[in-house]
Amino acid sequence: MFPLRSISTACAVRWLVFVVLWSGVTGAGAASYPYWHTSMVHTAWTKQDGAPTAAFDMAQDHRDMLWFAAGDGLHRFDGVHFERLTAIDGNKLRSSNTNALLVVGTALWVGYNFGGVSVFDQGRVRHYDASDGLPERSVYRLARTAKGVVWLSASTGLYWLEGQRWRHVEPEDGLPAGDFHYFTVLPDQTVLAYHPDGMYRSTPGGHRFRRVLAGKDIEIGHLRPDGDVLLVSTEHKLYRYAPATGALTPLHLPDGDQPFGVFLDQRGAMWINTDAGVKLLTPDLRTQRAFYAPNNLSGKLIYNAFDDREGNLWFTTENGVDRVRESRLTTIALPPRMFSGLSVQADGDGAVWVGNFQSTGNYEQRSFGLLADGTRQATPLLGVTATTRAPDGSAWFASGLTLWHRAAGRWQSWPLPPDLRGHDVQALAMDASGRLWVSVMRKGVHVFRDGQWQPGGGIAALATRTSVSLLADARGRVWFGYPGNRLAVLDGATVREYGPGDGLEVGNITVMVADPGSSGGLWVCGDQGVGWFDGRRFAALQGEDGTALGGGSGMALTRGGELWLHGADGLTRVAAADLARVRSGALRLPVERFNHLDGHEGKPAPLRPLSALTEAADGRLWYATSGSVGWIDPAHIVRNRRPPAAQVLALRTDREQYRPVSGQVLPRRTRNLEVDFTAAGLSVPERIRFRFRLRGLEQDWRDAGARRQAFYTSLGPGDYRFEVIAANEDGVWSTVPGAVAFRIEAAFVQTIWFKLLCGAAAIVLLLLCYWWRLALVTRRISERLRERLGERQRIARTLHDNFLQSVEALMLQFDRIKHGLAPDDLARASIDRSLDTAEEVLNEGRAQVLELRIGHELSGDLDTALSQLGHSLAPRHDAQFCLTVQGTARPLRTAVAAEAYAIAREALLNACRHAHSATVTVDLHYAPRHFALKVGDRGRGLPAEVSAQGHRPGHWGLTGMRERASDVGGTLHVDSAPGSGTRVTLRVAARRAYARSGSLSISLSSVTG
Template sequence: MTFRATLRTLRLILPAALIFSASAAEPPPRPYWHSSMVHKAWTKQEGAPTAVFGITQDQRGMLWFAANDGVYRFDGARFERLTAIDGNKLRSSNTNAILAVGSALWVGYSFGGVSVFDHGQAHHYGVEQGLPVRTIYQVVRSGDGTMWCSTADGLYWLDGAHWRYVEAADGLVPGNVHYFTALPDGSILADHPTGVYRNTPGSHRFRKVAGGQGIEIHTLLSNGDVLLVNQARQFFRYAALTGASAPLQFPPDVPPLDPFLDARGAIWVNNDAGLTLLGPDMRPLRTFAGLNNLSGKQVYNTLDDREGNLWLTTENGVDRIRESRLTAVPLPTRMFRAMSVQPDPDGTVWISNHKTDGDYDVATFGLRPDGSRIETPLSNMTASMLAPDGSLWFGNGQMLWQREHGAWRQWPLPPNLQGSDVQYMAVDRSGRMWLSMVRNGAYVFRDGAWQAGGGIAALTKLTPVSLHADPQGRVWFGYTSNRLAVLDGAALRQYGAADGLDVGNVAAILSYRGQLLVSGDQGVALLDGQRFVPLHDADGQALRGASAMVVTRKGELWLHGADGLTRVAAADLASGLASRRLRVDHFDNLDGYRGQPSQVRPLAVLSEAADGRMWYATSASVGWIDPANIAHNPQAPTAQVTTLRTDQRQYDARADLVLPQHSSNLEIEFTAAILSIPERVRFRYRLIGQEQAWRDAGARRAAFYTNLGPGSYRFEVLAANEDGVWSATPATLEFSIEPAFMQTVWFKLLCGVLALALAGGLYWWRLALVTARIGERLRERLRERERIARALHDNFLQSVQALMMQFNLIKHGLPPDDPVQAQIDAALDTADQVLGEGREQVLSLRLNHELSGDLEAALSGLGHILAARHGASFVLTVKGTPKPLRAAAAAEAYAIGREALLNAFRHACSDEVTVELRHASAQFSLQVRDCGRGMAAEVYERGHRPGHFGLTGMRERAHDVGGALEIRSVAGQGTTVTLRLPARRAYARKAADKLPSMPN
């Protein structure tokens, strides 16, 4: 089998650019890779596909893979294997080619045919549409919008709804076209067994532009660059747009078995040793060694995504290679563990390591800006410092070294300090160098002379962990266990936990605009007056412990702790210290950080170089980051809703989704394609119809809702990438929940009607009950009135009558001319008047309508009795259709009418009294009218007779029953009393409103 046949069989090395549409906007050119890169591999264990034959990226940033067990979708965090897309099944799970064009996804199958999935619809092409029953290798879109696909037979292009074959007459003889790509000018560049062919833009005519028999294509890029190899295994880089060809010379130790190009123009070599990146000078820049790094041994496909990551597929899974924000420098093989870094003013960075038990003794060296090294006589350095005068100082357990103007000077430690490592160095304003000597406290070194504690006995007892000389001339000494001292002149002041210091071992001390910062393994604190206060980040979390702190020349604060580097921007530092909250950026293992700073000795693990780069040293690496050129991801992620789940089933996210009744508990899954650092993704979401405020989900990709009612909802979600760039617009999912009958408006209305009916029934039942009780009480009152009437008639009136008869007998027994006769006659007249009034009261008791319930009959009986007694005529008329009156209305109307009749017969001296009852639809009225002498003027104006309350009682009764009383009187022409009651107050609505009559 030839080398070409082997490549074809394994589907090796499909270039990244082949996957993209030529009509898509070209990304800006990316700079060449630097040596520090972050690699991650996913295998089948993490759900990744294996032996991927096609890879593409859609307009939302999602990666799609075509494999022999279906199509896979990847958002940077999770692989999803799909046998259907938007509810439309694939024609086969054995897929080979895949291409995203706009919102459409094109899929080519291993046994022929192409499917297009777009906006929930699917369209399939097969033999009937002109395609052969052969494997679809690739699908590509040219600049004029034409769709192309390649097979073992050759090229095909889509003409409307039918695929056309590129024949020999078009300049391309039949043969296996495996690789082809769309060039920026709209043409197609295709690999053929006989050479490289290119068509005229907008046509289907091809011509050979390079190669020939025995020339194979290894890579095609969208910019027209082609990697060619001949039978002698000589490689050439051919630029299709210019026609220029250049030979490539690979390093002898990197055999070019399967080289390929990426979008940065870099050449990668995949061989038995793994994957090697060659630099612009064709020398190895970085190697990922076989299965120790990559997911597999053989690279099948590559893709450069829109965020600048390089994706590889192997026989075992998927790999991602991206640039790190931290750049590690190559170190000597045996240099590791306790390393330190110290830049000097001329741009050289000095790298040392402290040898511990079992470590190798590696010499300190200087790294120039051009990458070359400077050898030194130093080794096993335990401390370093850049002095204010620009000289460089190093120290260990035997010597103190100074480098100035390129020359080295050295001083041995005094005999009593030999073997006592220099742990920290600082130079105060007077030029004295303070040193922390392990197990020997603090010393001052000046002009070759050593002084224990600088003459302060207290400073010889404890060994400082850190030193700092501030601009005010004070020297600060940091110790273990939250202890700190400051020497101000000859005065020594100590601080501790009682002063708010809570950072653990004081590893670093720093001055910033007259303020003092201290850090340790437990946090960072600021000296506020005479007390220390802890500093927090913007979320209120305590700042992580730091082994070193630096304020750069541009005013940024950098911290180096166990989990990486932390930066506080200059614009945020001053305000953050005032509020005790700092907005920070972290750089950790996701940015290429490895190891941790020295935890035993506070070595120089963080420094600013002359060019502004921040250099750091850890137990595993030495590297730098350029604060002025930190790579950021400007690509705003496109959030998308993927799935909605209820207690019963799962739904694909699609428009106008209708959920069945009782779908009250929902789980909504969402995602966003953030491929560089998906671990730092952030989401926020809300459900319109349930809430208006956004919820922060952090990195969680699901939302949960319970007890949702029926109705329409719109779910919205936004995503932010690792640099806090948020989606321009939220992804939405609109859905509705169908109401059960008990949740419908009709059910609620029915419940309301039933509730009203029940309330009305309860009201009428209560009304009937109360009316019955009132009726019973009225009947009891009626019986009591009858008893009183009988008692008055049978006892009192009879007794008065008997008494009058006795007085008559006494009168007849007296002489006719006896003066007592006149007195007895007067008494008998008075008694007769009392007897008459008593009979009227008895009659009133028996005729009271409040008891009888018949107003017409009661007033008629009373009127005729009074008329006969006073020798006057009485007339009662009824107008309108009589209607039953309410019991209370009838009782009060009778009382008012009775009082008016008594007044008319007794006081008006009228010859005729009339009563009119008028039953109108709007009101009921009672009118009592006489033609007597009328009321006295003063009584009419006042409204009542002094000492009498008849008229006042009539008005009160009318008011109580909700009516109006009108009294008109003209002297010599009579009086008219009119009672008017509204219909709702006067008429009974049902029998319960009427007072039942007593039996005769």
């Protein structure tokens, strides 16, 4: 229910009914649109769609969004979704009962039903109330002059804004006191105000008024595009007022309508609100088009009307919102009962012939022609089933009974032969020699010429096979299209057939068009696609997305080189440049579609391919469907050149929604994000397409199609910038992206410091694990060495306690036997020699026992072990032992220490046993760059042949020492000469000899237990 404010009930009702299109000029900018044509597309949104009801005012902001002021608040509309707002950019409305709207630049002005005005501008708000000079009464209307002066009307009169304060037009300014609902801002900066006692006009740019019209009880004034004003009185009388001269001219509606409301649009058209809906009047004020509730209008009572910048006209009613726009396809009015089986055929004289075939057999509705001058002409045609245009421009038509021919303005007809009568003609084609090829249902193909019929044109293979479609090309060939991807061509007297093996994949062939841009090229259309024949093979055409190009029942190659298709989904256009690409081998091509959004209704006949698409002499393409006939001019398609302004509406996390304000900080641990965005597309919002990207995560644009949301998961902390662009129905993209920058705070576990700490902890853990593993390996090696040493000791004990003791006991027995013999007994010498040999065996055994037990006798590091070994061996062989250490002792690698000890032991044993040296020395040198071990004696030295060969024949001590040195990456040098002693030197590089920190190194004492 509407507020009556502080006026009489009668005035309130008149105010509700006589609503005016104020923004028809100011809201639409400088765009100029022609007068409406007959084809218009209407769309209605009601409360169940989220649309406001009984909206008092409308406005379009700088981003092309539509705003509606209603009693339950402000509503915003992008062409798809209505959104009811109680706050704008976080600033709350003073009241949800809004009344008036005004857009100035980026600012939205809102007038309230209970007084006051708010101005919202890019996140800021300015509220005007009684302290700023406004009354606490209803604000009816807001308007602005070209020089920037803002006016408003209220129940207490007119006000204008001076600086930051509102000024009231007082009676001394020439305007009587009272309630002013409406005023009109004129192009010369003057204002027309309407009062029951007359009409008042202000001075240019001023606020003083004078009465320019007495009486008439004018209530509303509509500014016409030519600067005049259409005045409407409370008695529904219409006047045309000329501000320049003051002339007042009465207007009369010839249809006798008594409108509830009258208003003008930016095209200069007059619309009247009747008790059933709204009517569009022609320039001579007769009814051109009507929209009635509830079928094609949301309500009966028009509250307001508005022209947007794309040329659409909007209405608000008691039930919702309606949009009226011109369609790109223009339909024509058809005679009664002409509703199915329609066909169109253009001839060379500029006429278009509309045929009518009804499957019920009712042929009473005759076809008609549209001549070049726009007039309609009756025809003798009945039940047209097939048409064609001959090379000379004349037109042929056929039914199941008759052939017709129209040439030079004259009609001529021939009955079908008796054996063909009653069978509908399926297709027609006229070849270059003047023969008319006729395909008859279930009767095959025949040739008609000069009144004579010939089955198959004299070719038996064609006489019994009915073709779905026919084509005669400029090269004299005749093409025959059949069902199931079958096609034949008659070239001279030769018939050749094509099928799926030749690449033909279009289904039932409904129409064919020869291609003049290539030699022998052919375009083939079927119910499953479109194919191209290059003279050798067929290829199926595809759209940009790789799907098959939809087929249909109509196809035309225009004089401009474009290919047009007509199918169940509407018309499809392929540009001439893209056809040239097909001729060069490309099979994927972009297309433009014209469907129900462009005014296409019904669909062409699918089973009987009537002539569903034809090009007229003036370049227009005419099409026919099951219930309409229309046309489109390819050279003058209305385009929307206005780029849509994409904008971000909201940021949503799992817990909260955020305003799209740059600099927004999202909480820690935000991983999932939803971004809502939109762009106002008010003409064909269904074709709006979006692309978006999140800078900081991605650089390339992502195609969202028609979706108006973006989703991100697993986001990390950082700075981001979301950007979105949109393209309108004609592919015009946004020039500036809608964007919002935000930052996600990092939790401590997401900071670089936490990552560094984790890295350090991981390193420490790895080191601990390494050291633990190293200790474990060391312990296992020590255990194995101890086991080996224990086994050696057991063997040594066994040899000493059993074998060696047995040998000594045996020697004592032989010695007693020797002493029991006579001194001159020869056996005594043999026994002595045997005892000497046994002594050597005993000494060798003791040496072996010593080697087995040597590890047990060791303690400490390498120098200690070698010192113990030397002091143990030297006294047994009457030699002196000396060990020296140079440099600071460093732990050796396990393998190096073991092999060095083994080499030194072998050298010491050789020096003690074989060199007979009085002195044996060992020198350990721990140098920074290498480790060296030297063992020397002053004995007899090595024989010359041993030095030459590198080893003693049958002995492998020297060879073993060299192998041990090589195993640890070192070198072994043996310097010796007969009579001058021997020096054995082991040298190992520092990086191979010394144990690194944390590496495995075992002292020789560790294996002794």
